Amino acid sequence: MIFSVISFALMNAVVKYLTVFNVYQIVFFRSIGTLVFxxxxxxKYKIPILGTHKKLLLIRGFAGVISLTCFFQSLNYLAVGTAVSLRYTSPIFAAIFAMFFLKEKIKTIQWFLFCLAFIGVLIIKGFGVEVDTIGLVFVLLSAISLGVIFVVIRKIGETENPLVIINYFMVMAFVFGGLMSINYWRNPNLIEWGLLLSLGVFGYIGQLYMTKALQSHETNVIAPLKYLEVIFMIIIGASWFGEVYNLWTLLGILLILTGLIYNIYIKYKSSK
Structure with a gap:
């Protein structure tokens, strides 16, 4: 999971560095690097590319494109650590969607933890350093879309190969990013070519090792390690991009992480 977190953190840092490019072009290159794998x-393994749950796979791909595009767009307005922290509110939306569409129940303590996380969001917005409203809207749209993805994948279950799910997402991102970037295309130099193509590589490695981690150990032990990405992004933001995080911002991030990590523990205990 730590390899996964480092890989995703590096991908986010590269996106932040490449803000001179339009977000659609970045989505396009992000997809190419993963489709290569x-x-x-x-x-090679003769896996049916179209899968069996075509409608659900299309919904997952569409939601993925929205989430990815909105998140990359938010990095034009927000510090990377703040953006990643706010995007991690997605489990809240996933739980709410699951309550309506999968008939899953949410315990009272979970509602309290979700409220705690949202208080963290309000603190970041109200007292954080340069939290742009447009960026906040983009990152919350990304989190909502990610919540949809969690529910759709839960609905699909283990009946689809993970490669099929990822491939649907990346093909749709490739088509969307390619078409939308035509009018905004900027020719990269040699270094920028390498950085743009690295996005898909980092994304694929991050996804691969996260899957391996979740398959190799209990979820309640592994899943909280995913939130190390926030710490890495704050360090990268401060050291590489000169971003400033005041105490209010850090308090808001702490409340978000506390609420969501403890929610993982609650869900694990209830499954026992």
Missing amino acids: TIPLLL
Whole structure:
């Protein structure tokens, strides 16, 4: 999971560095770097590319494109640590969507923890350093879309190969990013080519090792390590991009992480 977190953190840092490019072009290159891995693997192991749950896979892909695009767009307005922290409110939306569409119950203590996390969001917005409203809207749209993804994948269950799910997402991102970036295209130099193509590599490695981690150990032990990404992003933001995080921002981030990590523990205990 730590390898996964480092990989995702580096991907986010590269996106932040490449803000001179339009977000659609970044989405386009993000998809290319992953498709280089997924398509050959699907062909090698003769896995049906279209899958069996086509409608759900299309919804997952569409929600993924929205989430990815909105998150990358938010990095134009927010500090990377703040953006990543706010995007981690997605489990709240996932739980609410699951309550309506999967008939899953939310305990009173979970509602309290969700409120705690949202108080953290309000503190960041109200007292944080340069928290742009447009950036906040983009990152929350990303979190809501990510919540949809969690529910759709839960609905699909283990009936689809993970490579098929990822491939749907990346093909749709490739088409969307490619078409939308035509009018905004900026020719990269040699270094920028390398950085743009690295996005998909970092994304694929992050996804791969996260899956391996969740398969190899109990969720309640592994899942909280995912939130190390916030700490890494704050360090990267402060050291690489000169971003400033005041005490109010750090308090808000702490409340978000506390609420969501403890929620993982509550869900694990209830499953026992």
